[in-house]
Amino acid sequence: MNETDSVDKVKLFDEKGLRLDGRRVDELRPFKLEVGSLSRADGSAYIEHGRNKILAAVYGPRELHPRHRAIADRALLRVTYRMGTFSVGERKRPAPSRREHEISMVIRQALEPMLFLEMYPRAAIDVFIQVLEADGGSRCASTTVASVALANAGIPMRGLVTGVAVGKAGGKLLVDLSDLEDKVGEADVPIAMAFGRGKYTLLQMDGKLSKDELAKSLEMIEGAIEKIYEKQQHVLREGFIQIREEIGESEEPSSEDEGDGPDTEIPGADTESTESD
Amino acid sequence: MTTLVKPQDLVVPGQLLAKGDYRCGDGTYKEQQEVFASVVGIAKVKGNLIFVVALQGRYNPKPRDIVIGKIIEITMNGWLVDISSAYPAMLTVMHALSRRDATRASDDLRRWYDVGDTVIAEIVAADRTRDPLLTTRGRGLGKCRGGTIIKITPTRVPRLIGRKGSMISMLKSELKCDIVVGQNGIVWIKGDPNHTVIAIEAIRQIEREAHTSGLTDRVREVIIMKLSDKRR
Numbered sequence: 001m002n003e004t005d006s007v008d009k010v011k012l013f014d015e016k017g018l019r020l021d022g023r024r025v026d027e028l029r030p031f032k033l034e035v036g037s038l039s040r041a042d043g044s045a046y047i048e049h050g051r052n053k054i055l056a057a058v059y060g061p062r063e064l065h066p067r068h069r070a071i072a073d074r075a076l077l078r079v080t081y082r083m084g085t086f087s088v089g090e091r092k093r094p095a096p097s098r099r100e101h102e103i104s105m106v107i108r109q110a111l112e113p114m115l116f117l118e119m120y121p122r123a124a125i126d127v128f129i130q131v132l133e134a135d136g137g138s139r140c141a142s143t144t145v146a147s148v149a150l151a152n153a154g155i156p157m158r159g160l161v162t163g164v165a166v167g168k169a170g171g172k173l174l175v176d177l178s179d180l181e182d183k184v185g186e187a188d189v190p191i192a193m194a195f196g197r198g199k200y201t202l203l204q205m206d207g208k209l210s211k212d213e214l215a216k217s218l219e220m221i222e223g224a225i226e227k228i229y230e231k232q233q234h235v236l237r238e239g240f241i242q243i244r245e246e247i248g249e250s251e252e253p254s255s256e257d258e259g260d261g262p263d264t265e266i267p268g269a270d271t272e273s274t275e276s277d
Numbered sequence: 278m279t280t281l282v283k284p285q286d287l288v289v290p291g292q293l294l295a296k297g298d299y300r301c302g303d304g305t306y307k308e309q310q311e312v313f314a315s316v317v318g319i320a321k322v323k324g325n326l327i328f329v330v331a332l333q334g335r336y337n338p339k340p341r342d343i344v345i346g347k348i349i350e351i352t353m354n355g356w357l358v359d360i361s362s363a364y365p366a367m368l369t370v371m372h373a374l375s376r377r378d379a380t381r382a383s384d385d386l387r388r389w390y391d392v393g394d395t396v397i398a399e400i401v402a403a404d405r406t407r408d409p410l411l412t413t414r415g416r417g418l419g420k421c422r423g424g425t426i427i428k429i430t431p432t433r434v435p436r437l438i439g440r441k442g443s444m445i446s447m448l449k450s451e452l453k454c455d456i457v458v459g460q461n462g463i464v465w466i467k468g469d470p471n472h473t474v475i476a477i478e479a480i481r482q483i484e485r486e487a488h489t490s491g492l493t494d495r496v497r498e499v500i501i502m503k504l505s506d507k508r509r
Binding site: 042043060061062063073075114116120121122123151152153154155156157158159160194196197232233236237240241243244247 | 287289290291292293304306313315316317331332333334335363364365405406432485486488489495
């Protein structure tokens with residue numbers, strides 16, 4: 001490809017050392033996160049990260065089909081990452097590609113350790129990730145939304161997972177690579193992490209980084225991950241807080257109609273007056 | 278021992294709730310003396326017990342729960358019922374019919390429940406190793422005839438019932454409807470059509486505002502207002 005010849009000619013920084021889109025080396029692209037975008041899914045979320053536009057839907061825990069894939073002591077997590085034919089510059093062929101299969105697996109492995117799958121033996125939890133528009137770092141953005149969608153579905157988890165890529169382009173370490181920086185650059189390192197719990201669940205490296213550079217990258221990315229993590233937490237609470245504010249609820253919780261809680265067992269439905277069969 | 282949340286706080290998975298010697302209830306987990314939330318919900322502290330009342334999530338079958346389900350299949354010895362949980366429930370002839378009926382049941386189970394029927398049932402057994410078992414023998418259990426079915430988020434059912442049934446009995450007495458609430462979030466309402474409409478609106482309000490306080494009074498006001506509008 002003659003693209004490779006032009007790699008050296010691509011200018012990734014301006015005179016002030018800012019990136020093509022005006023970001024500093026450790027700055028995130030603008031992003032937007034939303035929950036409950038799909039009414040018929042058990043949980044859903046939508047993210048716009050740079051030019052990425054990604055929807056995630058979660059169904060389950062539900063009955064697993066085909067039955068023979070059931071695992072006796074925990075739920076099966078199935079992640080499907082799909083790109084729309086219209087999500088990239090040149091029409092993507094609609095058949096699931098090698099890349100989509102790989103990313104599905106990678107995202108599944110990034111989410112799995114944070115879920116309490118053992119709570120739902122033999123069941124299935126399905127996560128569908130649909131990329132409407134693709135930019136650099138779509139697997140990281142997908143991990144971020146998928147995690148929020150899972151929380152929105154009420155699936156118990158150890159913590160939210162946040163993904164951001166880091167890499168090297170034009171000789172500099174950069175946080176949150178854009179599509180061009182990823183294609184032209186020397187290295188791309190997608191990272192996903194359960195920020196609140198300080199655990200990494202995804203670390204890939206495409207290209208070459210020295211040991212020191214990798215260590216430096218992990219440091220650089222922390223601020224970016226924290227920012228997205230805060231947003232994830234915020235959007236999950238937002239809707240409920242809004243309803244509370246609408247009602248103008250007082251701070252003092254009244255106990256008069258508190259009928260919930262696992263230790264204040266509620267007798268089942270009151271069926272006294274129902275006609276019997 | 279320190280608690281890092283106020284009661285009634287909205288928490289999200291992975292949020293640190295407390296440090297120290299706490300017992301952790303539903304919706305929480307413990308790692309090295311630290312208690313974290315595992316679901317989106319409202320944190321509660323009672324003595325040294327911490328738990329989170331989930332706001333979202335599917336129904337998880339528990340023995341003795343009353344559920345409302347739909348017959349999806351007829352098998353050799355009973356029915357398969359969709360109770361909108363992760364597992365289909367079994368309703369056996371033994372647990373559905375009287376002994377006299379059970380002996381002659383083998384001819385055609387459709388005489389009792391057909392595919393598509395809605396039944397009110399109680400969960401007899403549910404554990405990790407097998408699908409839940411149901412019974413329809415008991416007071417108030419059996420086929421739903423007439424009425425209206427609506428679905429709510431199962432995690433908000435306790436709120437619809439209220440402490441010692443306060444909310445649901447208020448709805449029933451104000452609206453003179455029969456209302457059966459399944460723990461799986463399916464609600465069966467039978468009564469005057471106009472009242473049924475008000476009941477559905479009230480239930481939707483309870484579902485939406487489940488995480489707020491003073492709900493019973495607010496809902497009662499709305500109902501009384503709507504009833505007087507109808508009379509005029």
